[in-house]
Amino acid sequence: MTIQAVPQERDRSRQAFLSRSTLVTTFALIVGMLAVLILNALPASSALHVSGATVALLGKYFTYMLLALAVDLIWGYLGILSLGHGAFFALGGYAMGLYLNAQTSPLPGWQSIMTYFPVAALAILLAPGLLALAFGWLAFRSRVTGVYFSIITQALTFALMLAFNRNEMGMGGSTGLTRFYELLGFSLASENMTVALFVASGMAVLLAFWLCRAITVSRLGRVSVATRDAEARVRFIGYRVDHVKLALFVVSAMIAGVAGALYVPQVGIINPSTFAPLFSIEVVVWVALGGRATLYGALLGALVVNYLKTVLTGAMPDAWLFILGGLFVLVTMLLPRGIAGVISAWRGTRFGRRTGERKEVSA
Amino acid sequence: MSFTTGWKGPAPRRRLTIPMLLCLLMACGLGIGSEASAASGESQVQASKGEPQAQAKGEPRALLGALDTGSFQAKGDAAQAIAESGAEQKTRWLQALLDGRLGKERRGDRFYIVTDDSGREWPIIDAITFEDAGTGTRRTVDIFKINNELRTRIEGLLASLSLSAGNEASRLSAAQRLVGEVTADNADRVRGMRDDEESDAVRGQLDVALALYDLQQGDAEALDALRGNLDTRVRNALTPIAAGDSALAAEAQSVLDGIESKRAWYDRAQTLFFGLSAGSILVLAAIGLAITFGVMGVINMAHGELIMIGAYTTWLIQQALPGQPGLALALAIPGGFLVAGGFGVVIERTVIRFLKGRPLETLLATFGLSLVLQQLVRTVFSPLNRRVTSPEWLQGAWQINEALSLTLNRLGVLLFCLAVFAALWALMRYTRLGLEVRAVTQNRAMARAMGVRATRVDMLTFGLGAGVAGLAGVALSQLTNVGPNLGQGYIVDSFLVVVFGGVGNLWGTLVAGMSLGVINQVLQPWVGAVLAKIIVLVGVILFIQKRPQGIFAPKGRTS
Numbered sequence: 076m077t078i079q080a081v082p083q084e085r086d087r088s089r090q091a092f093l094s095r096s097t098l099v100t101t102f103a104l105i106v107g108m109l110a111v112l113i114l115n116a117l118p119a120s121s122a123l124h125v126s127g128a129t130v131a132l133l134g135k136y137f138t139y140m141l142l143a144l145a146v147d148l149i150w151g152y153l154g155i156l157s158l159g160h161g162a163f164f165a166l167g168g169y170a171m172g173l174y175l176n177a178q179t180s181p182l183p184g185w186q187s188i189m190t191y192f193p194v195a196a197l198a199i200l201l202a203p204g205l206l207a208l209a210f211g212w213l214a215f216r217s218r219v220t221g222v223y224f225s226i227i228t229q230a231l232t233f234a235l236m237l238a239f240n241r242n243e244m245g246m247g248g249s250t251g252l253t254r255f256y257e258l259l260g261f262s263l264a265s266e267n268m269t270v271a272l273f274v275a276s277g278m279a280v281l282l283a284f285w286l287c288r289a290i291t292v293s294r295l296g297r298v299s300v301a302t303r304d305a306e307a308r309v310r311f312i313g314y315r316v317d318h319v320k321l322a323l324f325v326v327s328a329m330i331a332g333v334a335g336a337l338y339v340p341q342v343g344i345i346n347p348s349t350f351a352p353l354f355s356i357e358v359v360v361w362v363a364l365g366g367r368a369t370l371y372g373a374l375l376g377a378l379v380v381n382y383l384k385t386v387l388t389g390a391m392p393d394a395w396l397f398i399l400g401g402l403f404v405l406v407t408m409l410l411p412r413g414i415a416g417v418i419s420a421w422r423g424t425r426f427g428r429r430t431g432e433r434k435e436v437s438a
Numbered sequence: 439m440s441f442t443t444g445w446k447g448p449a450p451r452r453r454l455t456i457p458m459l460l461c462l463l464m465a466c467g468l469g470i471g472s473e474a475s476a477a478s479g480e481s482q483v484q485a486s487k488g489e490p491q492a493q494a495k496g497e498p499r500a501l502l503g504a505l506d507t508g509s510f511q512a513k514g515d516a517a518q519a520i521a522e523s524g525a526e527q528k529t530r531w532l533q534a535l536l537d538g539r540l541g542k543e544r545r546g547d548r549f550y551i552v553t554d555d556s557g558r559e560w561p562i563i564d565a566i567t568f569e570d571a572g573t574g575t576r577r578t579v580d581i582f583k584i585n586n587e588l589r590t591r592i593e594g595l596l597a598s599l600s601l602s603a604g605n606e607a608s609r610l611s612a613a614q615r616l617v618g619e620v621t622a623d624n625a626d627r628v629r630g631m632r633d634d635e636e637s638d639a640v641r642g643q644l645d646v647a648l649a650l651y652d653l654q655q656g657d658a659e660a661l662d663a664l665r666g667n668l669d670t671r672v673r674n675a676l677t678p679i680a681a682g683d684s685a686l687a688a689e690a691q692s693v694l695d696g697i698e699s700k701r702a703w704y705d706r707a708q709t710l711f712f713g714l715s716a717g718s719i720l721v722l723a724a725i726g727l728a729i730t731f732g733v734m735g736v737i738n739m740a741h742g743e744l745i746m747i748g749a750y751t752t753w754l755i756q757q758a759l760p761g762q763p764g765l766a767l768a769l770a771i772p773g774g775f776l777v778a779g780g781f782g783v784v785i786e787r788t789v790i791r792f793l794k795g796r797p798l799e800t801l802l803a804t805f806g807l808s809l810v811l812q813q814l815v816r817t818v819f820s821p822l823n824r825r826v827t828s829p830e831w832l833q834g835a836w837q838i839n840e841a842l843s844l845t846l847n848r849l850g851v852l853l854f855c856l857a858v859f860a861a862l863w864a865l866m867r868y869t870r871l872g873l874e875v876r877a878v879t880q881n882r883a884m885a886r887a888m889g890v891r892a893t894r895v896d897m898l899t900f901g902l903g904a905g906v907a908g909l910a911g912v913a914l915s916q917l918t919n920v921g922p923n924l925g926q927g928y929i930v931d932s933f934l935v936v937v938f939g940g941v942g943n944l945w946g947t948l949v950a951g952m953s954l955g956v957i958n959q960v961l962q963p964w965v966g967a968v969l970a971k972i973i974v975l976v977g978v979i980l981f982i983q984k985r986p987q988g989i990f991a992p993k994g995r996t997s
Contacts, residue, residue, distance in 0.1 A: 156798045213983040222737055222797050223986060226933045227979050233930045234975040237968050352930060356805055363802055396813035403806020407799040408792055 092292050100371040108277040127266045130273050134341045137276035141334035143361045143377035145327040148287050151368030154303030159228030161355035163203035167332030168345040170198040172252030199336040200329050207328030215317035229352045236350035251346025276337045283330050364406045366415025498566045502549045505582050514591050521595040536592045541581040613643035620651035704842040715848035717955020718855035722910035723928040724935035728947040730903035739805035742925025744904045748774035748911020749920040753824045764829035774908035782904020815922045823919035851913045934978045940988030
């Protein structure tokens with residue numbers, strides 16, 4: 076990932092793609108998924124049995140990991156902090172929700188096209204993608220950067236939340252979309268479906284991880300890192316910075332949309348609170364905690380924070396916001412590079428070599 | 439955030455009540471009518487007895503006796519006779535008659551006024567001497583019944599009666615009641631009173647009432663007196679006249695058009711006021727950010743929670759001083775400033791100082807702080823909303839005329855906002871701290887070289903911004919309930935206002951906040967509150983794309 080002016084670009088890219096972190100992450104994801112599947116297949120009496128509810132919960136974590144990946148792609152490698160990624164997630168979710176609703180009762184008006192899965196699948200990618208394209212095109216063209224970009228993304232998701240709360244939108248108003256029964260002709264209530272969705276989510280995380288890794292080690296990725304660190308210089312050299320940003324932003328929004336689409340059938344509801352700015356900011360904290368610009372850090376952060384959330388909101392609901400808020404403060408002050416930073420520092424001391432001291436990410 | 443839900447403009451309220459009153463009156467009239475017909479057999483017998491007594495005018499017993507008739511027309515004439523008589527008790531009689539509390543003994547010829555008709559046994563007094571007469575029931579006292587038409591007539595009589603007596607305020611209210619109530623019966627009386635009247639205000643109202651009567655009689659000249667009158671009753675009376683086809687109708691239409699356009703202007707003034715008041719809330723919430731974000735470059739996501747702390751301080755001070763909301767509010771202004779400012783200084787010392795030059799990290803850390811502060815308030819106080827009572831001089835509305843009234847608490851917030859802005863501006867412009875803040879903003883290294891203690895300036899600046907947020911909280915507590923989520927709703931809007939106005943520019947914040955408030959208010963009647971908000975948000979987003987430096991770009995190289 077370090078920037079070197081080496082001519083044999085293709086070889087270098089392949090090497091970077093097959094780096095240790097990619098392999099370890101891929102291995103961990105596959106082993107984790109297989110372990111859950113095997114433990115789930117054990118008889119219910121066994122002590123190691125993993126229940127269907129837990130599988131569904133882990134499936135939900137996978138979708139959160141996917142969303143964190145999307146945020147890390149643009150925050151870590153492009154330096155643009157989107158406080159509105161929940162909007163793309165929710166749009167994907169609403170597209171899926173419409174499709175699921177169409178399975179039980181025909182939808183009115185234009186929504187009736189969502190009855191067909193290919194259309195719905197297209198919508199899951201296109202709705203967030205087009206919004207990101209339009210929004211990003213406007214923002215990057217007029218060089219809205221840094222904090223300003225964060226604020227207007229927040230305003231965007233806030234405006235969308237207000238809009239989806241209106242009953243006139245035909246999206247269920249403040250209740251949102253719920254009462255899902257069937258997906259692709261299979262009942263959502265069955266345990267097999269839970270497992271299938273879990274596997275689908277896990278595969279989606281794996282594919283998105285490879286995709287992001289491929290992007291970041293490519294020429295595009297290196298230009299984007301350069302943009303993050305010295306935008307004016309990259310522009311001056313002759314790169315179209317706004318195109319680079321737009322490309323990554325749209326890809327990131329689409330990944331978030333897929334995450335939302337996988338999230339909805341597992342949770343059974345999508346409502347405007349997903350658009351709330353708080354959710355989007357929470358996603359940023361997952362990434363910050365895991366470690367920016369590492370990709371695997373985002374996955375780790377999403378898993379750790381959400382596991383903590385599940386445990387703590389059950390055990391001591393009052394303390395959860397103290398802990399989440401405290402995490403925000405402590406991570407930004409004490410662990411600017413997150414868990415991934417801790418890991419690499421630990422590896423550095425253990426193997427007695429410097430692990431390529433990366434430049435402090437500043438944005 | 440919804441500024442809109444708090445609106446209770448007086449105009450819609452009035453529009454609601456008039457039809458309701460009408461319904462009520464009609465319902466009463468129907469009820470009385472059916473009772474009257476049920477008892478008609480009895481009253482017809484009595485009617486023949488009542489005739490001769492009516493001739494003895496001037497004597498109280500005879501005057502009241504004349505009411506004892508089945509014919510509502512005759513009753514009306516009897517009431518008129520009472521009003522024109524010299525009897526001292528006539529106002530009370532007519533009021534009792536109107537309230538359905540005047541009656542005659544069934545087996546005898548005494549007249550009673552029922553003082554309380556809620557139970558089965560009514561306490562009664564003698565109608566002529568007002569002496570206590572024990573109790574009566576429906577069986578012993580025959581209440582004089584009235585119908586709707588008679589009610590209107592008695593109301594007119596009462597109004598003209600109170601016109602000739604009482605102080606100016608009661609005469610004025612009587613004159614206002616007379617608008618639209620002048621009939622052939624009392625027109626001459628009213629005309630006479632108008633000539634005797636000393637007060638200009640009462641005479642003006644009587645002129646309107648008479649002009650309306652004259653107009654209904656077909657007098658075109660009367661229209662001039664009604665030109666530009668904003669009273670709803672005048673407008674309602676003019677509408678059927680203007681619907682005709684005559685020259686008078688055309689004339690009336692032109693007067694009506696004049697009234698409508700005048701009302702439209704006042705409506706616009708009202709919208710402007712509502713907009714400015716909504717804007718002043720935005721400005722109050724954003725102006726602290728304009729200092730911390732605009733001047734220091736620190737993104738303080740906990741700003742909304744500092745507002746909340748200011749509001750809770752107001753609530754606490756009010757709890758400590760029960761029954762004295764005015765004093766509590768006066769103390770809350772410095773109190774809210776100091777408490778929120780203190781929190782601000784602590785936040786700056788413990789967190790923000792270490793994140794200098796890393797705006798995105800600052801954003802995240804302060805967001806974490808905002809969650810902690812919210813939960814802290816929830817744990818310490820309770821998640822429930824608290825109510826802060828406004829002092830009396832902030833309650834109610836200032837009714838400028840029929841079409842324009844300004845809610846006092848909103849007016850207070852508007853003035854408070856302007857005062858805070860002026861104080862802040864003066865502080866930045868004329869004090870040593872302001873000079874140092876500007877120096878550190880423009881060139882930190884140079885300012886330090888000149889002996890400015892930059893870290894101290896940072897702390898004070900942040901404390902100042904936080905304190906102003908506390909002041910916003912004090913103001914907000916007068917408008918809405920105080921709860922842990924109070925500040926959260928303002929954070930998105932406040933940032934937009936600051937960015938829209940131009941970062942680091944206090945005037946920009948003022949103009950941006952006020953204009954967003956007004957635009958929101960203007961859009962609302964067309965598209966509804968939520969859509970208006972969405973349109974404003976999207977509009978600002980697009981504006982920032984077009985002009986990232988905001989309305990007022992910072993001058994020089996500071997950006």
